[in-house]
Amino acid sequence: MDLVELAVKAKQGDEEAFVERMSVDKHKLYGIAYSYMLNQQDALDAVQETVSKVWAKRKSLKQPEYFTTWVIRILIRVCMDEQKKKRREVPTAASYMGYDAVLAPQSVDSDHKLDMEKRIRKLQPKYRMVIVLKYYRDLTIPDIAELMDKPEGTIRTWLHKGLKQMRTEMLDEEDQEEKERPWTEDRKVRKYV
DSSP states (O other): OOHHHHHHHHHTTOHHHHHHHHHHTHHHHHHHHHHHHOSHHHHHHHHHHHHHHHHHTGGGOOOGGGHHHHHHHHHHHHHHHHHHHHHHSOOOHHHHHTOOGGGSOOSHHHHHHHHHHHHHHHSOHHHHHHHIIIIISOOOHHHHHHHHTOOHHHHHHHHHHHHHHHHHHHHHHHHHHHHHSOOOGGGTSOOOO
C-alpha cells in the first residue's frame, strides 16, 4: 500500500493505517521537534501531542498526498505553543540538571556541532526553522514554502538573512579570538608567550 492510500484510510478512521503512515515520518517529526524544543523529552512530548492532534483532526485533511506537510505544520504549531508556555515559566535548578546527554561533546566534531546549535538557537524562529528544514531535514525551498505557507521568495530571504547572521557572528568570534591570541613572529612582533 502506498503512502497516499494509507493517508486516505487513516482519514477514514483506520487506526492501523494511521499508525503505519505516522511511523513513516517519525524520524523527520522527531528531528523537527528536537530542533525547536532542544531536548529529547520535550521533543518526544511534542511529537506525542502532534500525533494525538493529527488523529483528532484527521477528517480535516483535504489532500491526502500532502499528509506529511499537514502533520509537520501541526507539529510546528505544537512546538511553538510549548515554547510560549516555557517562556512564561520560571526555570528551576532542577530543569538545568536534565541537560541532554545527546549534546555532550565527544569529539572536536561534536564541539563544532554544539557551536552551530548555539548559533542556530540565537536566530529568530522564522530563520531558525528555514535553516533547520533546509540543512538538517533536507527539504527544498518550494517544500519549505509550502510547509510554512509563505512565498518561495520570502523563504529564500529568510534563509539568506539567517545564514548572514550566523556568518557575521562567526567572523566576530574569530576576530575576538585573534585579539586574544599572543602575538607571534609571523605578525612581525616579538613573541611574548
